[in-house]
Amino acid sequence: MTSLILRATARSLLPVLLLFSWIILYRGHNLPGGGFIGGLTAAAGFIIVGLSEDIEQAKRILRISPLSLMAVGLLTAALSGVIGVMTGAPFMTGIWLNTFEMPVVGTIHLGTPMLFDVGVYLAVCGFSLNTLFTLSETED
């Protein structure tokens, strides 16, 4: 499974897929998308690299271990709930910042539910990668 074309495409596909997954994540609140889909897409990007070259390469590109990605995701999601608590509201209450304009992207509206979605994104991505990397390790 190491055809040259695939390898070349995979390498260039990865940043595209990552960017794509971030867009999915961001627009998820208003249009189809969100953390689950984004995370899975990002994982797919790494898996393509892993399949076209080898898993070690994919791991190197990822830099941090998928397990810590998962942990960071879970923590982020939990943290987003705690922010609500700090303002005196119950756990997981959504807190929103005021909207502001950004060039190119347009109107931005940030809140803790989006942070939560980022957590979901990281956790799902970490989960998928951890599972697939682990399973690939048995081919010794």
Next chain:
Amino acid sequence: MNTLIAITVGVLAAASIYSLLRCSMMKLIVGIVLLGHAVNLLIFSAGGLRDSTPPIIAENQEVLRPPHADPLPQALVLTAIVISFGLIAFCITLVQRTYDIVGDDDINALARSDS
């Protein structure tokens, strides 16, 4: 339409149960995959499939205007899809490991191997 989906779900469920009842561990994985599909579709269609517009509030509107599909089962199914992926991954690993240890893909070998 609903009847068609219902029949599909029934057939999926029957196929998955048939697979689960097989003695081969591989069929177990197939059964679990199919069961996941069956249940997802069941939840998805349980409220009745009426409209095919996604439950997304249109640009420059504040509330969802009918007709629209029911968002609640969709939210349930979305996580269920990802969870069943986790379950399948776990099952595959488990079968692999069991096969390694027992050296037989007959589930009944497990009943004989312990104790």
Next chain:
Amino acid sequence: MEIFWIILGILLGALSATTVHRVSAMYSGRLLACIPATGFMWLLTRVPDIHDHPLQGSISWFPQLGADLSFHVDALGLLMALLITGIGAIILAYSGDYLKGDSQQGRFFVFLMVFMASMLGVVTADNLILLFVFWELTSVSSYLLIGYYHESAESRWKALQALLVTGLGGAAMMGGLILLNRASGTWTISEMLNSGLSIAEHAYYPAIVTLFIIGAFTKSAQFPFHFWLPNAMAAPTPVSAYLHSATMVKAGVFLLLRFTPVLGGTSAWMITLTGFGSITMLIGAVNGLRQTDLKKILAYTTLSVLGMLVLLIGLGTPTAIASAMLLLTGHALYKATLFLTSGIIDHETGTRDLQRLRGLRRAMPITAAIAGLAALSKAGLPPFFGFIGKESIYSIGFAPGAMVAILPMIMLANMIMFALALSTGFHPFHGAVTSDTPKSPHEAGPAMYLGPLILSVLGLVFGLLPGITVESLIGSAVTSILSTETDIHLSVWHGFNVPLLLSIATIAGGVVLYRMRVCFWSKADESDRRRLSFDRIYTFIFNGFVAVAKCQTRILQSGYLRNYFIIILSVTGAMIAFNLIALGGLPRTFNIRDAKILDWAACIIIMASLYPAIFGRSRMTVLIALGAVGFGVTMIFILHGAPDLAITQIVVETLTVVLFMLAIYRLPNFRSHSTRNMRFFDSVFSGIAGLLVTLCVLKAQHVKLAPSVSNQYSEWSYSLAHGKNIVNVILVDFRALDTMGEISVLAISSIGIMTLVLTRTRKRRMEKQE
């Protein structure tokens, strides 16, 4: 609230007990004894004004359930708490020496202190739920104590027996407490008692009384649950001393006393308690006569006293309750002493058999004196405390009928008690010196005899000076039990009257019985074997349960996955079918015409791919077929307004394929292991299941059991949660906590996979290295 700190202190002591023991094995018992001793001292300072100022305090625990850590100590609770902490401290110090060198002494202290704390909780808790928690804790911790010699199978069996019997009572008690709450409307005991309400007229009353009495009877070893108490002698002697004097067995009695104003006063209550009480009293006394083991004798006299206590509570008059309190206190003092001295005898001579123990007074003069004092109190001789108790019982104004029935029984029990008191307190020490004992006897150390010495001297002091020592506390205890003002005057000398005559008669009878003691002994063993005892009934029931459990395990737990599936699915299917019919029969509307061409396409793809998916032999075929099924499902999602689902499904489908690809060469190939008949059965079975699912889906579309929350979510999505994709808003905002749980599940499953794979890889590596 201070009582809470005492309990907490003892529990903390239990936590630190093993450490303390490791640091100083020599003094650990004495050091740990300081904790309950401190509690005792503090409680003692509260005695004078307990009547007007009961101790109370409350910490919120589960307010929604009505369960609070609330305590209320009135005179009755204080008296019990004093006995528990005081005797507890003595037992701790004593067992420091008694079990010296035992490898598990540290654990013993832990169990004993947990038991002490829970017992203290039982007598001070003001909340029914809290009471129940402590009640169960005493059962569990006494199980650990009785089964302390856990290497011995017999000891384990007896401990389990005690646990099962008291546990059964605990279950009954729980039911009783809950019903009591339903009937009285409060979880707080003091509130229930203060409101002066009686639930005798309530519809639940018979159930409450029955359950309460079962609970109290199992704990206090009343007939027909009495058999566990003599068996519990398997415990180390200090434990027996503690369990049988001040604590465990008194818990049931305490409970009956506590709830007398609420539950008592009816003829059902009176007849049950007096009836079972007198049976227990006589069984205990008569069986006690036939024993030669010191501890067994003491156990049976405990039974007898417990029976007498229950009988007195059943009578329920102020004098009867006062007598019960006197008996309870006196018994706690002398019984603890006698157990401890018999422990000393056992420890120093190596036997507890009366036939071999004679003339120990030369070798153990102090123990002999202590045991003698306690025995005199137990025998009810003036001027000991036991005498006051007995006099008080004889002075109860018996109704004429009861006079005939009950009084002779009490007198008989007291005569036997007298004889047994002398058997345990005098017989071993007097007579000719024998050298029949396994060890040559000598006096025990001060840590062992100091405790019993204090207790036995107290028995004398209370008897001589009741007015300035115990009168006020017992008086207010009776007042707090009956919720009516009662005056108690205690003194040794009441002048020549009927009770005195009865006492003299008792003593005369007792002396005769003591003289004849050897005649009863010989028959003990053989008759025990022939008798239909409750112990044997218990064993029969126990074995029956085990047999039934084994049988049903053999049938239901076959170990074959297929059978489990069939059982689970059949039950589920039956329940679904039942519900389908219960909700108005099978669905009647079928509309297949409105399906569009793409719907047909999707459904046909799914159904067509199923055949290769389940019957395929090549792994690749199956993989592709499963992919096609997933694709069909995705199509349905797209067609019915679920873009989010469609995208997720597609990506997951991709990843699943990758997953299979990674694992496929390590997985077995598809093979058939089933017979033709099995396949036929399975086809029919899964066909029916599928049909049920179809009907279920069709039905679900027309049944609305509750209004959907979907509309609410749609309305709030933008206005409250600032999101336009409602599915996503539900996931990350409305039901974010669920999502949190779901991603946690994913993480756990991933870690599970890692564990499974890594253990294998590691094993491989090790094999390679070898």
